[in-house]
Amino acid sequence: MGQFINNFILKYFDTSLYFPSIRWVDILEIIIITILIYQLINWINNTKAWMLLKGILVMAVFVLVAYLLEMHTILYIVKHSVTVMATAAIVVFQPELRRALEKLGEKQFLSSVLALDKNTQARFNDETKEDIIAACFAMGRVKTGALIVVERAIQLTEYESTGIKVDAVLSKQLLLNIFEHNTPLHDGAIIVRGDRIVAATCYLPLSDNTAISKELGTRHRAALGLTEVSDAVVIVVSEETGNVSLASGGDLYRNIDETLLRDKLTELQAKMTKENRILKFIRRRKANER
Known part of the structure; x- marks a missing residue:
């Protein structure tokens, strides 16, 4: 697949341009990352994590302003409190994180592809x-x-x-x-x-x-x-x-x-x-x- 695309590009396009080699694994990787990002956005939108994300964005803008204005004391405080804030966020949003992991494990395609269920589900008549x-x-x-x-x-x-x-x-x-x-x-x-x-x-x-x-x-x-x-x-x-x-x-x-x-x-x-x-x-x- 990747070789076919490369040959097509070399034949019909300017060969002086750089085109990276594309493998089927790269395409699969892009699809997986896309699904994960989509699920993450859905999770953020439907839980309290949206408030956390807005808070992080506001803080990022504040840190950027402090960096541009060379506010060294504020930058020092932020640098040494990142670990504490990350731990606090995990503790505060533990129920949402737990529910997200539960959802990930309960996706039907996982049970279908990997056959995790030992017994066939009972269908009602x-x-x-x-x-x-x-x-x-x-x-x-x-x-x-x-x-x-x-x-x-x-x-x-x-x-x-x-x-x-x-x-x-x-x-x-x-x-x-x-x-x-x-x-x-x-x-x-x-x-x-x-x-x-x-x-x-x-x-x-x-x-x-x-x-x-x-x-x-x-x-x-x-x-x-x-x-x-x-x-x-x-x-x-x-x-x-x-x-x-x-x-x-x-x-x-x-x-x-x-x-x-x-x-x-x-x-x-x-x-x-x-x-x-x-x-x-x-x-x-x-x-x-x-």
């Missing part, structure tokens, strides 16, 4: 999908709050252990019974793995995103919080309004109707099927190689 939809809007009509987590490639064992083990086949009647007011399991979230409810009354992490509307309550913040640290999809039924919302990838789709919820769950089914095929193919190929 059409009957389970229709039962979830029917139950959500039945609860919405009587303003019964609900929080339904649909697990994907990343197992939610950490959050499952905070609740009560259920391990029952999902049905509309079971969902209505769990979230009925004043029942032992109505508070908290349920976790759905495939066609089964594995746990109820689970506690989910709340989102720290300051851009979230003040109208949203704890259920919506918990739904967003979980989708920020995992690839799960969370369905929320508001106890105040009866509206149904869906959280995925840190985004919240509010006040959706039955058609949109069905489309979202059908799309999720297709993604899980595709990911399962990729994982099965990789494992089969590795088995054949052995």
Whole structure:
């Protein structure tokens, strides 16, 4: 590839100009750096790190002015406090840095390419999908709050252990019974793995995103919080309004109707099927190689 480009340039362009040799590794390196910079910018834009970046830019301008005006005392202080400020920034923004590393490790292409997941993710069937939809809007009509987590490639064992083990086949009647007011399991979230409810009354992490509307309550913040640290999809039924919302990838789709919820769950089914095929193919190929 690189040799072809070099020959083309030498034939049709001025050979007195300098053109560096281009290898396929160089192109791959540029792509990787571009993806990393894009992810870094996204992370900075969606967290408190944006304030840190603005503070660093202001300080950089201040140091530049001090350098131009030869303010030696200020330059001496800045020089000997850089390490302390860097350490302080890491301590202050530890939650954001931790979440960024979690996101990096939870990217689906890593689990697909490297086949990190030992077990194929459980895909829910059409009957389970229709039962979830029917139950959500039945609860919405009587303003019964609900929080339904649909697990994907990343197992939610950490959050499952905070609740009560259920391990029952999902049905509309079971969902209505769990979230009925004043029942032992109505508070908290349920976790759905495939066609089964594995746990109820689970506690989910709340989102720290300051851009979230003040109208949203704890259920919506918990739904967003979980989708920020995992690839799960969370369905929320508001106890105040009866509206149904869906959280995925840190985004919240509010006040959706039955058609949109069905489309979202059908799309999720297709993604899980595709990911399962990729994982099965990789494992089969590795088995054949052995």
